[in-house]
Each structure stands twice: as C-alpha cells, then as structure tokens.
Amino acid sequence: MKACGLVVEYNPFHNGHVLHARKSREKTGADIVVAVMSGPFLQRGEPALVSKWTRAAMALQGGIDLVIELPYAFATQKAEIFAKGSISLLEYLGCDSFCFGSEDGRIEPFITANNVISDQSAAFDAAVKSAMDAGNSYPASAAQAYQAIIKNEGALDLTKPNNILGKEYVSAALTNGFSIRPYTIKRVAAGYHDTDLSNDSIASATGIRKAIHEEQGKSLDSVSSYIPKPTRIGLEQYLSSYRSLHDWEMYWPLLKYRILSSSLSELAAVYEIEEGIEHRIQQMAKTAATFSQFMTALKTKRYTWTRLQRMCVHILTHTSKEQMANTHLPAYIRLLGMNNKGREYLHTVKKDLPLPLISKLSAFQKQDIEMDIRAAQVYALGLSESDQASLMKREYAAPIITK
Amino acid sequence: MKACGLVVEYNPFHNGHVLHARKSREKTGADIVVAVMSGPFLQRGEPALVSKWTRAAMALQGGIDLVIELPYAFATQKAEIFAKGSISLLEYLGCDSFCFGSEDGRIEPFITANNVISDQSAAFDAAVKSAMDAGNSYPASAAQAYQAIIKNEGALDLTKPNNILGKEYVSAALTNGFSIRPYTIKRVAAGYHDTDLSNDSIASATGIRKAIHEEQGKSLDSVSSYIPKPTRIGLEQYLSSYRSLHDWEMYWPLLKYRILSSSLSELAAVYEIEEGIEHRIQQMAKTAATFSQFMTALKTKRYTWTRLQRMCVHILTHTSKEQMANTHLPAYIRLLGMNNKGREYLHTVKKDLPLPLISKLSAFQKQDIEMDIRAAQVYALGLSESDQASLMKREYAAPIITK
Numbered sequence: 105m106k107a108c109g110l111v112v113e114y115n116p117f118h119n120g121h122v123l124h125a126r127k128s129r130e131k132t133g134a135d136i137v138v139a140v141m142s143g144p145f146l147q148r149g150e151p152a153l154v155s156k157w158t159r160a161a162m163a164l165q166g167g168i169d170l171v172i173e174l175p176y177a178f179a180t181q182k183a184e185i186f187a188k189g190s191i192s193l194l195e196y197l198g199c200d201s202f203c204f205g206s207e208d209g210r211i212e213p214f215i216t217a218n219n220v221i222s223d224q225s226a227a228f229d230a231a232v233k234s235a236m237d238a239g240n241s242y243p244a245s246a247a248q249a250y251q252a253i254i255k256n257e258g259a260l261d262l263t264k265p266n267n268i269l270g271k272e273y274v275s276a277a278l279t280n281g282f283s284i285r286p287y288t289i290k291r292v293a294a295g296y297h298d299t300d301l302s303n304d305s306i307a308s309a310t311g312i313r314k315a316i317h318e319e320q321g322k323s324l325d326s327v328s329s330y331i332p333k334p335t336r337i338g339l340e341q342y343l344s345s346y347r348s349l350h351d352w353e354m355y356w357p358l359l360k361y362r363i364l365s366s367s368l369s370e371l372a373a374v375y376e377i378e379e380g381i382e383h384r385i386q387q388m389a390k391t392a393a394t395f396s397q398f399m400t401a402l403k404t405k406r407y408t409w410t411r412l413q414r415m416c417v418h419i420l421t422h423t424s425k426e427q428m429a430n431t432h433l434p435a436y437i438r439l440l441g442m443n444n445k446g447r448e449y450l451h452t453v454k455k456d457l458p459l460p461l462i463s464k465l466s467a468f469q470k471q472d473i474e475m476d477i478r479a480a481q482v483y484a485l486g487l488s489e490s491d492q493a494s495l496m497k498r499e500y501a502a503p504i505i506t507k
Numbered sequence: 508m509k510a511c512g513l514v515v516e517y518n519p520f521h522n523g524h525v526l527h528a529r530k531s532r533e534k535t536g537a538d539i540v541v542a543v544m545s546g547p548f549l550q551r552g553e554p555a556l557v558s559k560w561t562r563a564a565m566a567l568q569g570g571i572d573l574v575i576e577l578p579y580a581f582a583t584q585k586a587e588i589f590a591k592g593s594i595s596l597l598e599y600l601g602c603d604s605f606c607f608g609s610e611d612g613r614i615e616p617f618i619t620a621n622n623v624i625s626d627q628s629a630a631f632d633a634a635v636k637s638a639m640d641a642g643n644s645y646p647a648s649a650a651q652a653y654q655a656i657i658k659n660e661g662a663l664d665l666t667k668p669n670n671i672l673g674k675e676y677v678s679a680a681l682t683n684g685f686s687i688r689p690y691t692i693k694r695v696a697a698g699y700h701d702t703d704l705s706n707d708s709i710a711s712a713t714g715i716r717k718a719i720h721e722e723q724g725k726s727l728d729s730v731s732s733y734i735p736k737p738t739r740i741g742l743e744q745y746l747s748s749y750r751s752l753h754d755w756e757m758y759w760p761l762l763k764y765r766i767l768s769s770s771l772s773e774l775a776a777v778y779e780i781e782e783g784i785e786h787r788i789q790q791m792a793k794t795a796a797t798f799s800q801f802m803t804a805l806k807t808k809r810y811t812w813t814r815l816q817r818m819c820v821h822i823l824t825h826t827s828k829e830q831m832a833n834t835h836l837p838a839y840i841r842l843l844g845m846n847n848k849g850r851e852y853l854h855t856v857k858k859d860l861p862l863p864l865i866s867k868l869s870a871f872q873k874q875d876i877e878m879d880i881r882a883a884q885v886y887a888l889g890l891s892e893s894d895q896a897s898l899m900k901r902e903y904a905a906p907i908i909t910k
Binding site: 366421 | 793794824888892893
C-alpha cells in the first residue's frame with residue numbers, strides 16, 4: 105500500500121482540504137492519505153477552534169484515512185521546526201510521498217530554493233541577519249535574503265506563507281536524507297491569509313474562522329457553503345456539548361495570571377522568550393483588559409504577531425526552554441483516528457515503525473508525552489468545569505475508528 | 508505618647524473589634540492604638556472579603572489610630588510565625604504594649620505556658636511528635652502535649668484558638684527580649700469559630716462572613732447589628748465598586764490552572780508543600796469542579812483545613828520555599844492608613860525606627876516587598892478586568908489619611 109502524507113491543522117476542515125486530499129491522492133497515486141495534524145495549539149500561536157478529536161473526526165469523514173497528532177513540541181513552532189517534526193513523522197510512518205498546497209504549485213522551485221540556500225548558507229544567513237538588524241521580522245528577512253541571492257525569473261516567492269512552509273517541508277525531506285518524496289499542488293482561489301469569503305465553495309481557514317467569530321461562534325450559516333456537511337455537524341455538536349468554540353480570549357484570565365504571578369526570570373525561562381521581551385510582556389499584561397488589547401500593545405516591528413502569539417502559548421502551557429531542548433525529533437506516533445483503510449495500512453507498517461505507536465494513554469507513556477497532555481489539559485481549562493472533565497476523559501480514551 | 512498594638516485581620520471590622528480597641532486602650536492606658544493588619548490573604552488561608560485598603564478605612568473609622576500591613580510572609584502562616592511577625596512590627600514601631608483577646612482573659616497563664624514550654628522544650632516536642640505520629644494535627648498535638656506537661660488547675664487551655672494565638676504572641680515578646688508588654692482581655696460572647704449570630708451586638712468575624720456568604724454577598728441586612736455603620740458602608744461601597752466580595756471560589760479557575768500546569772517538582776517547591784502532598788493536590792484538582800469540592804476531597808486527618816488552605820494560597824500566589832527562606836523577621840513597615848493622632852505618633856517615633864517606613868510604593872522599594880505586591884496583584888485578579896485595574900491603582904497610591 106502506498107501512502108501520501110499531508111501536514112495539516114484543519115482549523116476547521118473545509119472544502120479546500122477535501123480538494124487537497126483528493127488531488128494529493130491523484131497526483132501521487134497513493135492508496136491512502138495520512139494526515140499529521142497539530143493538537144490543541146497551532147503554528148500561528150492560537151488555540152484550535154475545536155478539540156483535536158473533533159477535528160480528526162471531521163477529517164476522517166472528509167476523505168482522510170489516518171490521522172496522527174503532531175506533538176506540541178513541533179506544532180507551535182516556527183516553520184522550520186514545524187516542518188521537521190511533521191515530515192519526520194510521515195517518513196517514519198512509511199509514507200512514499202507528501203503533498204502540500206502552495207502559491208507556486210511547481211515542486212522544482214522548492215528543490216532549487218533548498219539547494220541554493222544550503223549551498224550558500226553563509227551568504228544567506230548574513231543577508232538574513234542584516235535584514236533583521238534593520239528591524240525586520242525573520243520571515244520578511246528570509247524572503248529578502250533569498251531574492252538577493254537568486255535573481256532568476258520564476259524563482260520561488262518566499263514572501264508567500266505556503267511557499268515558506270513548503271520550502272521547509274522540502275528541506276526537511278532533502279536534508280535529512282529521507283526517502284519520502286515531495287509533491288505540491290497549487291492552492292485554489294483563497295490565499296492563506298485571505299479573510300473574505302468570495303469563491304463559491306473554497307475559502308481559507310482564516311476566512312472561515314473570522315466569519316465564525318463575527319457571528320460569535322453561535323451560527324455557522326455564513327460558512328456552511330465552504331465546509332463539508334460533517335464539519336458543520338461536528339462544529340454544531342461541539343457547540344452543543346461544550347457551549348463555545350475556543351479562542352484566545354477564553355484563556356486571557358489564565359495567561360494574565362501566569363504572566364503577573366511569574367518573576368521576570370521565570371518568564372525568561374519560557375521557550376521563545378528572548379532579548380528581554382519578558383519585561384514588555386509583564387508591563388503590557390498589567391493594563392490590558394483583553395488578549396486582543398494585550399497583543400496590540402505588545403506588537404513591535406521586530407516580532408511577528410505569530411511569533412508573539414507562540415510566546416503566549418508557551419507561557420500559558422508553561423513550556424520552558426529546558427523542556428524543549430530535548431525534543432529535536434519526534435519520539436512517538438500518537439494515533440488520533442483511522443478508517444478501515446488506515447487501519448489496514450497501519451497493520452502493514454506496524455512492525456517496522458522506528459517509534460512507539462501510542463493509541464491510548466497509559467501511566468507509562470504519560471512521562472514521554474507530558475507536554476502534549478499538559479497542552480490538552482490547559483486547552484480544556486478554557487471550557488466550563490463540567491466540559492473540562494468530558495474533554496479530558498476523551499484524551500484518555502481510544503482513537504476514533506470509522507468504517 | 509504611649510501606643511498599644513493590636514494584631515488583627517478585620518475580616519470584616521465588627522463591634523467586637525470596636526470593643527477590643529476601646530478596652531485595650533483603657534487597660535494599657537495608651538494614647539493611641541496601632542493595628543498590624545494582614546493584607547489580602549489571611550492566616551486561615553483565605554482571601555479577605557474586601558481589600559486591605561477598605562479594611563484599613565473601616566478600622567480608622569472604628570477607633571484605630573494607625574494601621575500597618577502584616578506582610579504576606581507572616582500573614583499566611585502558622586500561629587508561631589504569624590505572631591513573630593506581628594509582635595516584632597509592634598515592637599519596632601515603639602509600642603509600649605500589645606493587647607489580645609483570648610478565651611482565658613488572664614495574662615499570667617500565657618506567661619506560664621511560655622515559660623513551661625520553653626523550659627521543657629525537649630519533653631514538649633517529644634509529646635507533640637508522638638501525638639502527630641498518631642495522626643493528629645499540629646494544633647491538637649500541641650494542646651495535648653501541654654496538658655500532659657502541666658497538670659495544675661487554671662492552666663491555659665491550648666485547645667482554644669485565641670489562647671493558641673495569644674500564647675504565640677506572648678512567646679514572641681518574651682523569647683526575643685522585646686520591651687513591649689503583653690496584655691489580654693477576655694473575648695466577649697462569641698467564640699472564634701462560632702458561626703451563629705446569637706448575641707445582640709457581638710458576633711465572630713467567622714459568623715459574620717458565613718451570614719454574608721449565605722446571602723451571596725448581596726445583602727448585609729442579617730449582619731448589620733454586628734458591625735459599625737462605617738463597616739456596613741464600606742462593604743456596600745466595595746460591592747457597588749467591585750461588584751463582589753472575595754472568596755476562594757473566585758480564584759478556583761486560577762488555582763486549578765496553576766496546579767494542573769505545574770510539574771510535581773514545581774509544586775513541591777511551593778512553601779508548606781511537604782511529604783508528597785503535591786501528588787494528592789494534583790490528583791484532586793483534576794476532578795474537582797469547585798474549590799469547596801477540591802478541599803473536601805483533599806482533607807485528611809493529618810492536615811488541618813487551615814493548613815491545606817494556606818498551601819493553596821501559596822500555590823496561587825506562587826510563593827516558594829526559597830523565597831520564604833529569607834523572611835525571618837519583617838524588613839519594612841508598610842503604612843496603610845492613619846488619623847491625626849496616628850500621624851502625630853508616627854512623627855515622634857519616625858527617627859528611631861529600625862526599619863524603612865513605606866508609605867508609597869516606588870520602583871526602588873518594589874524589590875523588597877515583591878511578595879506583597881504579587882499577593883495584591885493575584886488578589887485583584889479575582890475581580891473583573893476593570894476592577895483589577897482600579898484596585899491595583901490603589902496599591903500604588905498614598906496611605907489613607909483621616910482626621
């Protein structure tokens with residue numbers, strides 16, 4: 105059986121994701137499609153709208169055969185680490201290929217970009233540093249540096265978010281000598297950050313989340329044409345079980361408490377907190393009344409919004425530099441859900457897996473995946489007391505099995 | 508000018524406190540009465556009903572001339588340390604005497620108890636240990652041990668809460684060679700823990716709080732005959748400004764978050780967490796929906812309710828054993844409020860004070876009283892966002908001055 109891997113967040117799973125899965129299957133000739141999906145906190149430093157269980161269930165109903173969790177140590181990270189964790193897991197799971205959506209749509213420019221940047225790494229790094237010293241964020245600096253090095257037509261545009269991620273996926277596969285083969289398909293219609301719902305049936309997850317938030321998470325009418333029916337039902341069931349979708353504001357009292365009850369040196373020990381920004385974080389937390397006010401006050405040109413939000417996630421989940429120091433590569437494969445084909449595939453690769461496969465948490469495994477359990481626990485604390493208990497019960501139950 | 512010191516919590520200030528101040532003044536012949544009052548968190552491990560500023564204002568209107576803060580490092584502590592901090596501050600402030608209410612009402616049995624226990628400390632400690640090993644709490648064991656050593660009639664009954672505290676006040680004065688002189692008056696009518704409001708005008712603070720909680724902090728009708736008018740007005744103003752009185756339940760989401768996002772070794776580093784109780788704390792926090800449920804699940808014969816609640820306060824305020832290790836004696840005198848006589852007294856003793864007098868927080872002083880500021884900040888987090896800001900503004904303002 106040939107498997108194609110997808111790196112996903114599914115926040116939430118929408119029509120563009122259905123298309124991505126279908127086209128990836130066609131393009132790679134795979135028998136099954138495996139998704140490595142972020143858990144409760146996402147790459148942009150935000151809590152997912154709904155739990156990973158609900159998102160995995162939506163994916164299984166939308167054409168994905170097997171869903172595994174991208175551990176916290178990789179999910180809430182800059183593109184390079186995020187990609188390394190995801191592609192490693194797909195390689196370890198025996199996938200023949202992975203396929204990502206990009207603004208470019210051709211795989212060659214990604215391979216070229218990887219080769220050029222690794223061949224001329226000293227020049228590239230120096231150009232990035234000089235752009236950052238001029239006050240630019242890392243992504244903007246990297247894009248500038250690449251443009252300065254490679255001047256030919258048709259080169260990869262590294263100012264585009266999916267191209268950036270894609271370049272890191274390709275680099276993760278090539279530089280680690282993995283056998284997994286990269287493919288890309290052109291993203292349809294909606295850009296990653298597009299927030300208007302214009303196309304008939306495809307919209308970005310960002311646009312869909314914005315529309316849901318504008319209706320205060322109460323109605324899904326404005327987004328129903330952009331999401332498969334199971335996603336709509338899944339979101340509605342989540343709302344009726346847990347009474348609200350997750351957003352940063354629901355964690356603001358906890359984040360504020362953690363920031364204001366920590367010493368500066370404790371904040372400085374949190375992962376990604378650097379260059380004295382702990383002073384600014386503590387100062388701004390004192391007067392902000394909402395997470396949104398806090399972020400607006402905190403933002404400077406030096407840091408992207410995303411990077412600041414990731415710092416906030418690490419503060420909230422109490423994740424230190426020391427804890428992150430031991431997480432260079434994934435140490436386990438956590439199963440969230442599968443259908444019959446996914447199960448069949450897993451059966452064929454099981455004996456050759458280089459990592460332990462975790463299908464249900466036990467006391468023994470808890471130590472290894474402590475960071476993921478803590479993230480799940482903190483994520484649950486955004487809900488009411490009774491809902492916390494039922495979500496955490498799910499965390500200890502068996503994976504989702506569908507036909 | 509002669510000053511008499513009182514050790515108080517005023518939670519809230521009631522008719523019994525008016526009587527205590529008046530009788531103390533008469534008995535000691537003092538010109539002014541100084542109260543050393545606990546800040547936001549109290550000896551029993553509970554948040555105060557209202558802020559220290561509101562409680563200081565009530566006291567000034569009820570006959571107290573000068574109010575200083577008992578720092579967090581002494582306020583949320585077992586009787587011995589609580590007493591040492593309080594009596595030291597009164598001594599340093601130049602008080603000639605202190606006067607406490609007790610069930611006994613005579614000062615001699617307190618002096619005898621101090622002398623007997625310090626003369627026979629080895630026998631006393633052994634008797635305490637053996638009672639504790641039998642599964643009793645410290646206070647019960649100490650009372651048993653004292654009864655075993657001293658068998659004469661009329662000896663101090665150390666099962667009574669105010670006698671226990673009084674014995675520690677007297678010991679703090681005598682064993683440190685202080686010149687301050689101890690006095691006691693017999694408590695009127697209501698026992699410390701009495702929760703029914705039976706006497707016409709005197710009730711315990713515990714009873715008053717219980718009655719307020721039963722009316723869900725909305726009405727003060729049932730307690731108005733037990734509190735002076737300024738206390739009623741103060742509580743009403745607090746309710747109208749801040750919309751609620753403080754109780755443990757309002758901090759439960761923060762406490763639960765802190766417990767569940769901390770590692771066991773981090774919990775074990777918290778002050779007073781000992782003998783592996785961190786395991787039990789984390790276990791019980793997972794399933795409890797309220798602070799009250801949590802405490803009920805946590806309680807064992809080994810620990811008093813009070814001691815467990817103090818552990819919770821230290822977890823909530825993030826106070827470590829390491830931080831507490833450097834706080835054997837008060838290092839500053841923080842002024843909360845005064846009337847003209849209090850100000851006059853302060854003027855006469857000011858030049859001889861052995862400790863810095865803090866009347867307004869500045870950046871320089873912040874380091875020294877970091878623990879108190881953190882306690883005030885965490886206490887404020889129980890309120891709504893806008894109320895937090897106004898309470899913290901008060902923290903940085905000048906002391907209360909009345910005529």
